[in-house]
Amino acid sequence: xxxxxxxxxxxxxxxxxxxxxxxxxxxxxxxxxxxxxxxxxxxxxxxxxxxxxxxxxxxxxxxxxxxxxxxxxxxxxxxxxxxxxxxxxxxxxxxxxxxxxxxxxxxxxxxxxxxxxxxxxxxxxxxxxxxxxxxxxxxxxxxxxxxxxxxxxxxxxxxxxxxxxxxxxxxxxxxxxxxxxxxxxxxxxxxxxxxxxxxxxxxxxxxxxxxxxxxxxxxxxxxxxxxx
Amino acid sequence: xxxxxxxxxxxxxxxxxxxxxxxxxxxxxxxxxxxxxxxxxxxxxxxxxxxxxxxxxxxxxxxxxxxxxxxxxxxxxxxxxxxxxxxxxxxxxxxxxxxxxxxxxxxxxxxxxxxxxxxxxxxxxxxxxxxxxxxxxxxxxxxxxxxxxxxxxxxxxxxxxxxxxxxxxxxxxxxxxxxxxxxxxxxxxxxxxxxxxxxxxxxxxxxxxxxxxxxxxxxxxxxxxxxxxxx
Numbered sequence: 001x002x003x004x005x006x007x008x009x010x011x012x013x014x015x016x017x018x019x020x021x022x023x024x025x026x027x028x029x030x031x032x033x034x035x036x037x038x039x040x041x042x043x044x045x046x047x048x049x050x051x052x053x054x055x056x057x058x059x060x061x062x063x064x065x066x067x068x069x070x071x072x073x074x075x076x077x078x079x080x081x082x083x084x085x086x087x088x089x090x091x092x093x094x095x096x097x098x099x100x101x102x103x104x105x106x107x108x109x110x111x112x113x114x115x116x117x118x119x120x121x122x123x124x125x126x127x128x129x130x131x132x133x134x135x136x137x138x139x140x141x142x143x144x145x146x147x148x149x150x151x152x153x154x155x156x157x158x159x160x161x162x163x164x165x166x167x168x169x170x171x172x173x174x175x176x177x178x179x180x181x182x183x184x185x186x187x188x189x190x191x192x193x194x195x196x197x198x199x200x201x202x203x204x205x206x207x208x209x210x211x212x213x214x215x216x217x218x219x220x221x222x223x224x225x226x227x228x
Numbered sequence: 229x230x231x232x233x234x235x236x237x238x239x240x241x242x243x244x245x246x247x248x249x250x251x252x253x254x255x256x257x258x259x260x261x262x263x264x265x266x267x268x269x270x271x272x273x274x275x276x277x278x279x280x281x282x283x284x285x286x287x288x289x290x291x292x293x294x295x296x297x298x299x300x301x302x303x304x305x306x307x308x309x310x311x312x313x314x315x316x317x318x319x320x321x322x323x324x325x326x327x328x329x330x331x332x333x334x335x336x337x338x339x340x341x342x343x344x345x346x347x348x349x350x351x352x353x354x355x356x357x358x359x360x361x362x363x364x365x366x367x368x369x370x371x372x373x374x375x376x377x378x379x380x381x382x383x384x385x386x387x388x389x390x391x392x393x394x395x396x397x398x399x400x401x402x403x404x405x406x407x408x409x410x411x412x413x414x415x416x417x418x419x420x421x422x423x424x425x426x427x428x429x430x431x432x433x434x435x436x437x438x439x440x441x442x443x444x445x446x447x448x449x450x451x452x453x454x455x456x457x458x459x
Contacts, residue, residue: 046353072356085354089372098368102359148358 002026002152002184006042006052006062010035015208018052024200025178025185029192029219034205036188037082040154043186044079045072056151073102078145078153078183082160084137086129092140093125099148112147118180119143119173135166139173146181153181156188171197192219232429235404236413240433243409246321247389250329254336254385259378262340283395284334292398295327299399323400324407328392332385339384343377344370375452383445390437410434 002021009015015035019026028036041047043054045061048069054062056077061070078099086095096116100107116122119139129137138158145153158174159167175197178185189195195202196219204212212218232240261280265273283291299306299317309315317323347370355365371378393411400407402416414430417423 044357046357071361072353073359073361075357076359077357079354079357081350081354083350085348085350087351087355087369098355098360099358102355102361102364102368144358 001057002043002186003053003055004039004043006039006049006054008038008042008047008050010038010208013208015039017205017208017210019203019210019213021184021186021201021203023182023184025187025198026201026203027195027199028186028188028203028205029190029195029199030205030211031190034190035208036190036205037156039205040079040156040186040188043152044077044154045070045075076103076149076151078148078150080138080141080145080153080155080158082157084129084141084161086132086137086140086144088129090129091125092121092127092129092132095129095140095144096121096125096147098144103148105149115143115146118176133166134162135169138162138166138170142173142177146177146183150183153177153183153185154188155185157190158187159189159191159194167194174198195219232433233426236426236430238405239408239410239413239430242321242324242405242407243390243411244437246325246328246409247386249322250325250332250389251336251382251386253325254329254333255378255382258333258336258340258381258385262337262344262381265337266341266344280337281334283331288331288392288394289398291330292327292395295323295330295395295399299323299326317400319400319403319407321400321406324392324396324409325389327395327399328389329385331392331395332388335388336381336385339377339380340374343374343380346377347373376449379445379448379452383441383448387438387441390441391434410437 004020005018007014007016013033013035015038017035017039028039030036038047042049042062049062049064051064052062053060053064060066060068061075062068087098090098096112116125119142121136121139121143124132124136124140129140132140142158155174159170162170171194178198178200187195187198196216199216202214202216202218203210204218261276264270265277296318297303299309301307301310301316301318306317309317315322317326351373352365352369355369360368391411392409393415396407396409397412397415402408402412408416410430410433414427414434417427417430
């Protein structure tokens with residue numbers, strides 16, 4: 001289980017967020033500027049909170065009081081960024097393999113095959129990222145994060161840069177991932193329809209604060225946009 | 229074809245050796261300084277920036293003279309290097325390489341710095357989340373993405389080193405077989421009667437070398453661009 005309790009002053013925004021995320025997909029849901037991306041950056045270790053703590057099960061990743069701050073490369077947290085951030089100088093295959101290479105784990109062909117099949121990216125392996133469509137790029141980004149063997153997967157608006165058709169294309173893969181991979185997910189979005197498809201738990205953020213935590217019923221009063 | 233005398237061949241070979249050694253030795257420093265200037269904020273950054281570019285704006289003779297009074301055999305740094313490491317610069321080809329490396333340094337640092345500044349730092353963050361520590365991020369992401377800029381810096385430094393005259397002749401003089409490069413030999417030939425034909429041959433060689441360096445850099449840069457950016 002992921003336990004987050006962090007505070008940070010970000011310009012005018014005073015971020016103070018506390019939530020737990022168990023198995024399944026936890027959505028950080030809220031309007032732009034609510035501090036969602038900052039929270040996942042803190043979980044990944046790319047942003048340091050002023051106060052508080054972050055832990056996964058018994059592993060403390062950050063604790064201001066005890067001066068613990070595990071650097072990002074040792075957190076083993078998969079991160080799918082909004083813009084994919086695939087390495088432009090590497091092929092799709094090398095991108096997928098990057099996390100394994102950096103951690104020095106042995107190559108597991110079956111694991112590679114399984115994730116490539118899950119995301120349906122087998123025909124893209126020898127291409128460069130710039131030759132991919134937006135949807136393909138995000139699928140590769142998801143595969144790259146999965147293949148590092150993460151204990152938690154962060155997805156920061158992974159569909160935001162895609163058009164409606166590509167969103168519909170990639171959503172089923174993410175649902176499959178949630179049900180098959182067994183890795184807890186934190187899913188950032190400001191789109192209610194997207195969250196409804198993916199999330200099992202919803203944490204609503206606004207103005208740097210958690211305003212509600214619960215199930216999908218929290219989305220009832222949220223604006224519906226045409227995703228389905 | 230060109231019918232070079234042994235003395236002229238020696239000058240050509242010496243020029244190439246000096247330029248290669250100068251560029252190779254300058255590269256690690258060029259990367260380090262380019263990285264510091266592109267990525268770090270520290271006290272004295274403006275001073276470092278200025279110092280690096282000084283050889284570009286100062287008269288080369290001044291650079292050569294400063295090298296002479298610091299790196300000469302009896303000068304403080306020169307004497308230290310001689311007694312502790314056996315490295316002697318004064319009136320040796322190594323001194324010419326030092327002068328050429330320093331003269332080419334600003335031309336090397338600038339494209340490297342610009343290339344490092346242009347890299348999307350978010351890619352480095354992504355590499356960190358995938359388990360790469362800082363040195364590995366640098367080797368697997370930063371360096372490959374900066375490669376076109378590094379190539380440009382290397383070629384500019386090499387070209388400058390190949391043509392350097394003022395600082396070299398001031399620091400290590402014009403000794404045939406030791407410090408007499410193409411430029412220095414052309415200068416010598418213009419000072420003696422009947423040296424025109426020989427000077428002409430060397431001028432031709434200098435043009436060919438410069439052109440070859442330019443073509444090589446274009447080719448390398450295009451290859452790097454294809455490899456790393458897919459077009």
